[in-house]
Amino acid sequence: MTHALRLMDVSKTFPVGRSLLGRAKGSVKAVHPVTLDVQQNETLGIVGESGCGKSTLARMLVGLLEPTTGTIEIDGEALDTADPALFGRKIQYVFQDPISSLNPRKTIRQVMEAPLKHLYGMDATERQARIAEIFDSVNLREEFLDRYPHEFSGGQAQRIGIARALAAKARILILDEPVSALDVSVQAQVLNLLADLKREFDLTYLFISHDLAVVEAVSDRIAVLYFGSVVEIGRAEDIFATPRHPYTRLLAQSAPVVGRPLTEPEAKGMELPDPLNPPPGCAFAARCPRAQARCSAETPHLSRQGETTEVACFFPLDE
Amino acid sequence: MRAFLVLLARNRLALAGGVVMSLVLLLVLLTPILPLADPDVTNTSNRFQPIFSDGALLGTDHLGRDLLSRLMWGTRLSLAVGFAAAIVAATLGAAIGIIAGFYGGRTDNIIMRGVDMLMAFPYILLALAIVAALGPGLFNALIAVAAVNVPFFARNIRGITVGIAHKEFVDAARLAGLSNTRIILSEILPNVIPVIVIAMSTTIGWMILETAGLSFLGLGSQPPQADLGSMLGEARSALITNPHTSIVPGMMILIIVMSINLLGDGVRDALDPRLKSGALSRPMATTKVDRKGAVPEPTGKGLLEVQGLETQFHVKDRVYRAVGGVDLHVEKGECLGIIGESGSGKSVTALSLMGLVASPPGVITGGAVHYDGEDLIGAPYRRLRDMRGRNVAYIFQDPLATLHPLYRVGDQLIEAIRSHRPIGKAEGQAKAVELLRAVRIPNAEKRVSDYPHEMSGGMRQRVGIAMALANDPDIIIADEPTTALDVTVQAQVLTILDDLRRSRGLAIVFITHDFGVVAQLCDRVAVMYAGRVVEEGSTKDILQAPRHPYTARLMACVPELGGGKRRLEAITGLPPAVDRLPEGCAFADRCLKVQTECRRGKIPLDWQGDRKVRCLYPEQGTREAAE
Numbered sequence: 030m031t032h033a034l035r036l037m038d039v040s041k042t043f044p045v046g047r048s049l050l051g052r053a054k055g056s057v058k059a060v061h062p063v064t065l066d067v068q069q070n071e072t073l074g075i076v077g078e079s080g081c082g083k084s085t086l087a088r089m090l091v092g093l094l095e096p097t098t099g100t101i102e103i104d105g106e107a108l109d110t111a112d113p114a115l116f117g118r119k120i121q122y123v124f125q126d127p128i129s130s131l132n133p134r135k136t137i138r139q140v141m142e143a144p145l146k147h148l149y150g151m152d153a154t155e156r157q158a159r160i161a162e163i164f165d166s167v168n169l170r171e172e173f174l175d176r177y178p179h180e181f182s183g184g185q186a187q188r189i190g191i192a193r194a195l196a197a198k199a200r201i202l203i204l205d206e207p208v209s210a211l212d213v214s215v216q217a218q219v220l221n222l223l224a225d226l227k228r229e230f231d232l233t234y235l236f237i238s239h240d241l242a243v244v245e246a247v248s249d250r251i252a253v254l255y256f257g258s259v260v261e262i263g264r265a266e267d268i269f270a271t272p273r274h275p276y277t278r279l280l281a282q283s284a285p286v287v288g289r290p291l292t293e294p295e296a297k298g299m300e301l302p303d304p305l306n307p308p309p310g311c312a313f314a315a316r317c318p319r320a321q322a323r324c325s326a327e328t329p330h331l332s333r334q335g336e337t338t339e340v341a342c343f344f345p346l347d348e
Numbered sequence: 349m350r351a352f353l354v355l356l357a358r359n360r361l362a363l364a365g366g367v368v369m370s371l372v373l374l375l376v377l378l379t380p381i382l383p384l385a386d387p388d389v390t391n392t393s394n395r396f397q398p399i400f401s402d403g404a405l406l407g408t409d410h411l412g413r414d415l416l417s418r419l420m421w422g423t424r425l426s427l428a429v430g431f432a433a434a435i436v437a438a439t440l441g442a443a444i445g446i447i448a449g450f451y452g453g454r455t456d457n458i459i460m461r462g463v464d465m466l467m468a469f470p471y472i473l474l475a476l477a478i479v480a481a482l483g484p485g486l487f488n489a490l491i492a493v494a495a496v497n498v499p500f501f502a503r504n505i506r507g508i509t510v511g512i513a514h515k516e517f518v519d520a521a522r523l524a525g526l527s528n529t530r531i532i533l534s535e536i537l538p539n540v541i542p543v544i545v546i547a548m549s550t551t552i553g554w555m556i557l558e559t560a561g562l563s564f565l566g567l568g569s570q571p572p573q574a575d576l577g578s579m580l581g582e583a584r585s586a587l588i589t590n591p592h593t594s595i596v597p598g599m600m601i602l603i604i605v606m607s608i609n610l611l612g613d614g615v616r617d618a619l620d621p622r623l624k625s626g627a628l629s630r631p632m633a634t635t636k637v638d639r640k641g642a643v644p645e646p647t648g649k650g651l652l653e654v655q656g657l658e659t660q661f662h663v664k665d666r667v668y669r670a671v672g673g674v675d676l677h678v679e680k681g682e683c684l685g686i687i688g689e690s691g692s693g694k695s696v697t698a699l700s701l702m703g704l705v706a707s708p709p710g711v712i713t714g715g716a717v718h719y720d721g722e723d724l725i726g727a728p729y730r731r732l733r734d735m736r737g738r739n740v741a742y743i744f745q746d747p748l749a750t751l752h753p754l755y756r757v758g759d760q761l762i763e764a765i766r767s768h769r770p771i772g773k774a775e776g777q778a779k780a781v782e783l784l785r786a787v788r789i790p791n792a793e794k795r796v797s798d799y800p801h802e803m804s805g806g807m808r809q810r811v812g813i814a815m816a817l818a819n820d821p822d823i824i825i826a827d828e829p830t831t832a833l834d835v836t837v838q839a840q841v842l843t844i845l846d847d848l849r850r851s852r853g854l855a856i857v858f859i860t861h862d863f864g865v866v867a868q869l870c871d872r873v874a875v876m877y878a879g880r881v882v883e884e885g886s887t888k889d890i891l892q893a894p895r896h897p898y899t900a901r902l903m904a905c906v907p908e909l910g911g912g913k914r915r916l917e918a919i920t921g922l923p924p925a926v927d928r929l930p931e932g933c934a935f936a937d938r939c940l941k942v943q944t945e946c947r948r949g950k951i952p953l954d955w956q957g958d959r960k961v962r963c964l965y966p967e968q969g970t971r972e973a974a975e
Contacts, residue, residue, distance in 0.1 A: 078834035078837075079834055088519075093522065113523055113525075114522075114525040114526075116523065117523045122519070122520070124519070126516060129515055129516050129517065130516035130519075130520050131517055131520075132535055132538075134538040135535075140520075143521060143524040143525070144523075144525060147525030147526055147530075148524065148525040184922070190520075193524070197524065197525075212861070213689065213906050214689060214901070214918065215922075217917060217919070218918040218919075220916055220918075224915060241909050242906070242907040242908055243907055245907065245909060245910075245911065246911060246913060246914055248913065265912060266912040266913070269909055279836055280836065282839075283835040283836040284835050284864065284909050285835075285842070285865045285867065285868050286864050286867075286910070287908065289868070292839075292843070293839060294836070294839055
């Protein structure tokens with residue numbers, strides 16, 4: 030199997046509190062060096078709570094943000110990380126808010142034509158044919174093309190967003206919370222459509238969400254992000270059923286599930302660590318019931334546990 | 349465009365301004381072909397002729413020149429210079445603003461500090477300095493007036509551009525291969541143009557005045573050429589002896605500036621989306637009540653009993669039936685869940701209970717809400733205000749929006765108590781700390797003097813709950829209180845709510861879209877669809893064996909943790925718009941089991957065994973069998 034997407038030590042640091050002369054006073058490490066492989070035709074889920082760096086990671090992958098360190102390889106080729114148009118043909122992005130990702134003053138046809146014109150230089154008849162083909166595969170009627178974004182419901186607008194991403198003929202789609210703004214009945218429609226498209230066009234997905242159940246339902250493998258680092262990565266069917274990292278277990282136990290009584294999984298009521306002043310060692314140590322002296326002194330790195338799972342923890346949970 | 353003109357014409361003052369301005373424009377355009385005297389021919393024997401004298405309708409000036417002719421030609425010139433200055437200032441200012449706002453960072457800093465420096469000078473001083481440097485003359489006056497107004501446009505447009513440049517559609521355009529120049533021209537500019545037009549329409553009048561001011565000082569048009577400002581300047585010496593020479597150009601300036609400003613305000617009101625959406629209309633203190641039918645008598649069921657509640661939104665000639673006859677009740681110490689998708693009417697139901705739906709456009713058109721035997725619908729404002737917070741309290745979805753950003757959370761808690769009973773400073777502080785402890789905020793003594801922005805989302809929502817508890821209410825209505833929170837925080841907040849109702853005997857109405865949350869917290873649940881309850885019963889029964897096809901299929905849509913990778917059930921189509929509800933069952937178009945009877949008449953919410961279902965062909969058997 031080939032790697033569709035490969036990240037090597039990709040990290041992002043944002044300067045904060047610029048002084049008058051533009052020199053940063055401090056910095057926030059939004060994403061700590063992350064190394065990940067996504068296989069051809071795989072769906073990798075990325076879960077994490079707000080502020081864990083999942084959107085920053087996604088925006089780096091499509092070139093909207095330049096990584097501070099590290100390299101990104103697509104199909105074995107390293108990418109120039111500064112040019113979004115170069116990314117455009119290889120990797121595309123589906124946004125969280127379907128309506129605000131469409132320019133309110135452009136018709137859907139203008140939205141759809143942009144990637145065909147600027148990435149592929151197609152002429153009018155070619156574009157027309159290609160748009161018809163894409164709209165057919167996302168179950169949208171061609172009469173929608175001459176309408177404006179505000180005339181669509183969230184689910185339809187999200188399908189237009191997916192159609193636009195497909196138009197660029199990229200083989201990899203970054204789906205950044207693609208269904209979290211949608212109602213559950215519509216959410217299922219869009220998730221099923223994504224599954225069909227993946228089969229039809231042989232796509233590779235990176236699916237980012239805060240909803241554990243949704244991620245589990247669509248992914249082959251899942252990476253759990255905490256405070257900018259991957260703390261656990263493994264097969265979707267294992268990761269929440271038999272979590273190895275204490276944070277993964279906390280997430281799995283916190284998700285409300287029909288038939289499970291309400292329990293407070295975490296007595297301490299702790300919050301995320303302060304990004305301006307990160308704790309030494311493992312970022313989860315202060316919340317962790319298994320933490321020991323070593324955890325707040327050294328930073329754990331991902332290491333293999335069992336056949337398919339990797340965990341960044343000195344004292345991982347057993348089955 | 350047509351809609352814009354209709355909206356503009358509805359504003360009478362703007363219409364009057366528009367008519368006057370068009371007349372003036374028509375006249376100055378026709379000036380060259382009108383039979384007017386030459387404006388520059390002097391005739392000193394005929395000087396200071398009064399108004400309505402022979403051969404000079406508006407009299408003559410100090411050199412015996414025809415005032416009417418000079419007025420027409422002068423107006424022509426003044427208008428042309430004013431418009432030209434406005435267009436130049438708008439174009440330059442917008443370009444500067446867009447570039448600064450789009451590129452941000454250092455570019456923005458350098459450009460905007462330059463603009464600030466320009467703004468630091470009084471405008472007339474700056475204009476004088478520019479004219480002094482370039483030499484007097486109408487064209488230089490135009491440059492001065494335009495330059496002085498560039499900063500206004502630049503700042504205005506920069507602010508708007510910064511907002512747009514961070515929108516997702518700009519990122520999407522970048523990924524579609526558009527260059528920065530193209531993004532500015534095709535994505536940013538179309539969204540900025542309305543703002544430019546608004547800014548221009550309100551400043552043209554001002555620029556005409558400024559040009560006239562410079563001409564008045566002798567720095568604009570040079571003799572013998574007439575413009576309104578120079579006419580005034582030349583007439584100044586004869587102000588007392590021959591006032592008509594000043595009054596004529598003065599009146600014209602007044603007419604032009606007044607009409608342009610009235611028209612400009614009209615244009616702004618018609619274009620500004622905030623004004624269009626009615627942001628300036630103030631809602632009433634309670635929801636308007638206009639009950640058509642008889643008021644239902646209380647049956648004494650529960651602490652709070654809702655019967656046949658109907659709430660509508662009247663927008664122009666459309667009627668949106670957001671809540672179409674809802675019956676609910678909640679007992680002391682009970683948690684009732686209301687579950688539904690967006691637009692199902694669950695939040696409007698909750699807000700209607702205490703008359704909190706904004707009116708206009710909201711109107712409660714039927715039903716009753718009995719609290720302890722008293723009908724809250726149509727209760728006087730004083731009574732409702734007295735009960736809000738003390739008997740029935742609310743918790744909303746976004747605590748950042750409900751807490752005041754400028755006050756410490758402790759002070760806000762004390763204020764909530766004070767609105768119902770007087771309380772001393774020390775006692776109030778102690779009570780605030782006690783409330784924060786009740787919602788398990790660690791280190792309550794210290795956090796009581798925090799500002800809302802110093803707390804995390806979960807902590808803020810705890811303050812929201814503490815605020816609701818401040819006056820020991822009997823009922824808490826929680827509208828999606830955990831939707832904006834992370835799962836680990838959600839679990840904590842739900843536990844707090846559950847403990848509170850058990851320890852204090854609180855009744856909770858919990859509105860959500862999440863079956864998992866309902867299952868963990870609620871005793872009973874009502875499922876809403878298109879403004880009506882379609883199924884109601886004990887949470888356990890409904891989750892085990894949903895009877896209404898909508899409930900069953902909605903539950904099948906929700907992935908459950910632990911199921912692994914799989915295909916989800918989906919409901920095709922969309923809920924009906926509540927201003928065009930179909931006859932019969934609102935779910936009929938999406939239902940797999942629909943029959944012809946489903947589309948006829950009114951389908952009642954009937955008892956079926958241990959629960960109420962609004963369906964003619966309800967599901968039978970358990971959930972496992974249904975799947």
